[in-house]
Amino acid sequence: MEVMLTVEGLEKSFKDKKVLKGISFEVRKGEIMAILGPNGAGKSTTIRNIMGIMYPDKGSVTFHQHNGKGIPREKIGYLPEERGLYKNVNVMDILLYLADLKDYPLHKAKERALMYLKKFDLEGKEKISVEELSKGMGQKVQFISSIIHEPELLILDEPFSGLDPVSQELFKEEIRSLADNGTAILLSSHQMNLVEEMCDRLFMIQRGQKVIYGTLNDVKTEYANFKCTIRGLNNRHELENIPEVVRVEDKGESSILYLEKDVDPGNWLKQLPDKINIHELNINRISLHEIFIDIATDKNLMKEGSEVLA
Template identity: 80%
Template sequence: MEVMLTVDGLEKSFKDKQALKGISFEVRKGEIMAILGPNGAGKSTTIRNIMGIMYPDKGSITFHNHQGKEIPRHKIGYLPEERGLYKNVKVMDILLYLADLKDYPLDKAKERILTYLKKFDLEGKEKVSMDELSKGMGQKVQFIGSILHEPELLILDEPFSGLDPVSQELFKDEIRNLANNGTAILLSSHQMNLVEEMCDRLFMIQNGQKVIYGTLDEVKTKYANFKCTIRGKNNVRDLEKISHVQRVEVKEESAVLYLDQDVHPTNWLQNLPDYLNVSELKMNRISLHEIFIDIATNKNLIQEAGDINA
């Protein structure tokens, strides 16, 4: 798969604090790549370097064989986390202005704007001022502005912020459509369930350094052990004695048993002791949300299996 964006050995410091410590990753054509990390990890600094809002102290950013100030920004779409559209300007006017900044033909832009307004349930809003729109509607307009010029690389920073579930589905469908049509997408979000559902590969940063980089399957193989949730009154010590159980978390009449790596779930279930009180049982893998929390808080509760390199 063609590599659209390469970040290589990126370093950036602000006064006495080093925000980025030699991070490297790629974003490929037609894939959705997640960049994850807790607040202050270095995600926004990375994105701002890619966008040319600032430049790295060391390392390089390559897009279409161009680096630094030579990168063709008109081929990149960017949805920032913060709302950045003029409040007293009409929807159509602000979107045409954004298209013009990207040297996109205005006649074609107007047609695409009307199509997208209809798609995102904003039909008839083209003459409405931005300050008259709800937070969710404003997010839709800003999203349209980021994809209007048909970018080859799309950077989305918390794209689902302020959206209701129906609007989230609209965004997810459009992001998938863009990827299917060849757009390389770099997505930053704290909503791990959506990341897990949508993204092909993950890059997680902690304290300016890489901690995870690989496909979702690779991350699951390394971190996502099986867990078994048992509903019923049981003694914690009895649960802890069960083979291949790393630890047990109990909440009221429910217990979650976190299992060792390489446990075969069918065999493990067949060997559960007869004395257990089970009114309900569920077996699944640890979620990306749990992996994120474990790494971001340095709990080190999740057992790893080998290194991931992509």
């Protein structure tokens, strides 16, 4: 798969604080790549270096064999976390203005604007000012502005913020459609369930350093052990004594058993004592949300020092 964006050895410091420490990853054509990490990890600094809002102290950002100030920004779409549409300008005018800044033909921009306004249930809103829109409507217009010029690389920073579930589904469908049609997408979000559902690969950063990089399946296989959720009243001590159980979380009428790495779920289930009270049982790998929390809080409850390479 063609590599659209290459970030290599990125380093950035502000005064005496080193914010990025040798960040490297790729984004390929037609894939959705997640960049994850807790607040302050370095995600926004990485994105700003890609966008040319700032430049790294060391390392490089390459897009289509261009780097630094030579990157063709008109081929990149960007939805920032901090929303910034002009409030006293009407919706169509702001969309056409932003398309013009990307040297995109205005007649095509108007056609695409009307198409997307209809798709996102904003038909008839093109003449009202941005300040009259609800937060969710404003988010839709901001999203349209980031894709109206048909970018080859799309960077989305918290795209689902302020959206109701129906609007989230619309965004998810459109993001998938863009990727299916060849757009390379770099997505940053704290909503791990959506990331887990949508993304092909992920890059997780903590304190300016890479901690995880690879496909979701590779990450889960390498980093996330199995857990077993049992609904039913049981003695915690008895559950802790089951072979290959690392720890137990008591949730009242249910318990979560975290298992050792490389456990075979089928064989492990055969070891459950007959006296265990089971109304319902579910066994699966630890979620991306749990991996994120473990890294962000330094609990080290999972595999220490784990790193998955793409």
